[in-house]
Amino acid sequence: MKQANSNHKPILVAGPCAAEGREQIMFSLEQAKQRQVDFVRISLWKPRTKPGFDGLKEDGIELMAEAARMGINPGTEILVGEQAQSVMDGVLPELGPNGQLLLWIGARNQNHYVQRDIARVASQDSRVKLMLKNQPWHSESHWEGIVEHALEGGMLPENLILCHRGFTPDVHHPNPDGLRNVADSEMAMRVREKTQLPMLLDVSHIAGAVEKLEPVAMEMVEHAYDGLVIEVHPNPRFAWTDAKQQITWDQLDEMLANVAQAQASAERKAILA
Ligand code: PEP
Ligand code: MN
DSSP: OOOOOTTSOOEEEEEOSSOOOHHHHHHHHHHHHTTTOSEEEOOOOOOOSSSSOOOOGGGGHHHHHHHHHTTOOEEEEOSSHHHHHHHHHHHGGGSOTTOOEEEEEOTTOOOHHHHHHHHHHHTTOTTEEEEEEOOSSOOHHHHHHHHHHHHHTTOOGGGEEEEEOOBOOBTTBOOTTOOSSBOOHHHHHHHHHHHTOOEEEEHHHHHOSHHHHHHHHTHHHHSOOOEEEEEBOSSGGGOSSOGGGOBOHHHHHHHHHHHHHHHHHHHHHHHHO
């Protein structure tokens, strides 16, 4: 598949898997300010397989507002429309006219009534970008359905972003590299083409482990992804969620530089061919 995004800077969503507290988020915001990060993850509601820390919830909205006051665009997963509304009420008054708030519907949130209700709330302000992650199981038509529900809920296409976070491996979709989730970039590119929406690659939730991140990020070279989602933590080993797959900001710089270099060299080869 051709490299399509070479004229645009890739969209970068980076920051911790979960917001854990003020110190962690303030450090992340300072780091993000020194880099070209489009949205900082300050994720407040965490769907968990087993009970455990599931987010700062409403208590963390003030941290997102703080990011907005610093001129940084914050982002969080929301599980229901009511949470989207609380985040918008707390953050939008602090965002400048050019600021943006990223809300996303995560992979496990596959109730279409809920998806539509979130879209209804998010569509009330054009500074809100709604990101739709694919569902955990391998199905192109279900993924397209998520987009259709968001549109039916009132979202304008220009405020929608898609994100490929891989599919749970199964007998039909084996996992020789031992990834947490298996990417199907061919499908992601078809969905991108059909919907005409930007498609981000969630490197962290596909890789599942630090040493597997860079090979997954290299999917950017072969496919026309419009950007990346990467989990970055001040002290990954001690992260409260997804500790195995989070990296530091310095490691992020190195990985992005390697991907950019691989992309540039692929483009040079294509020109010379
Ligand atoms: C996340 O991005 O925080 C997350 C939980 O990922 P996913 O919904 O893709 O599992
Ligand atoms: Mn995570």
